[in-house]
Amino acid sequence: MTLSELRKKRDDARKFLASI
DSSP states (O other): OOHHHHHHHHHHHHHHHHHO
């Protein structure tokens, strides 16, 4: 897994949490 993938996954999780 690349660093960019980890960063994207973290950003996606943040967006998901923010949307709740």
